[in-house]
Amino acid sequence: MPKVSLASRTVVAAPLLAGYALDLLLADPEGWPHPVRTYGALIAAGERRLNQGPHRFAKGALLAGGLVGGTFGAFWLLDKVLQRLPPAVGLAANSAWVYYGLANTGLVREGRAVFEVLEREGLDAGRRQLARIVGRDTARLGAQQIRTAVLESLAENLSDGVVAPLLAYALAGVPGLMAYKMVNTLDSMVGYRSPRYEQFGKFAARLDDAANLVPARLTAALLGALGGSRRSFRFIFQYGHRHKSPNAGYPEAALAGVLHCRFGGPNYYHGQLVPKPYIGENPRPIGPHEITRVARLNHTVCAAVVAGIVGWLWGRKK
Secondary structure, eight states: OOOOHHHHHHHHHHHHHHHHHHHHOOOOTTTSSSHHEEEEEEEEHHHHSSSSSHHHHHHHHHHHHHHHHHHHHHHHHHHHHHHSSSSHHHHHHHHHHHHOOOOHHHHHHHHHHHHHHHHHOOHHHHHHHHTOSSOOTTTOHHHHHHHHHHHHHHHHHIIIIIIIHHHHHHHHHHHHHHHHHHHEEEHHHHHHSSSSTTTTTHHHHHHHHHHHHHHHHHHHHHHHHHHHHHHHHHHHHGGGSSSSSSSHHHHHHHHHHHTEEEOOOOETTTTTOOOOOOOEEEEOOTTTTTHHHHHHHHHHHHHHHHHHHHHHHHHSOO
């Protein structure tokens, strides 16, 4: 195992802890600047220019590879600049990047808001609130489907919005974290199986699948272990692979095991009914209070991963 100096471990661990604390305190306030908005603008501009004519797969791969590689390179150069400045400047900058890379508290708050609006204002308001965090059509959903959609989203995004970026940071610092966020943003914008994106977004979708292969399964294991559910591990193996996504089904199956409920099933997307398998075996109603348990579990998993990374850093040889 390679030796790691006290200073280099602090440079990695301190921004991680500070960024995690900022996420807990601030979440993602609306109207604040965010690098993902810049990512989105770059992707949209590239898609408008390149997603036409022949060779769309190659053009999409060129855009995705260029943006991901360019993001990593830009933050690598920035890191070199920060190393020449007073340590406090580097700590502040890297803490901000970790904060921007995490999406746990904001997601949990959005999920709570859907449950609260649904109870307080009724179905129509609940559907509108849900549309802020899911891609499916919400206009036909009942109360049970709304609550189920929120919990599915919390499980899936715990993987690609929390565990995956934290692992990317542990492996490759801020450049790895921000490059991962570009991968995830590309998938959310062009990684669809639709006439417009089937070819152009295929490379981005496959890149996102590869980047989330380990995080999704680690997230599922943590949900089961920290949720204290043996059933979760049976569900992971029984249902995790049934999702259309090679990754999303695993954390969803784990959470379904914790709650002993059923996720999945057919849903409307862009006006079309899309058949989807069920994940879980108990089609019981989801109660309004259950968001509290799931929110607590999401926070527990996030804290465990942060603590695990810090422990791994400080456990390495000096």
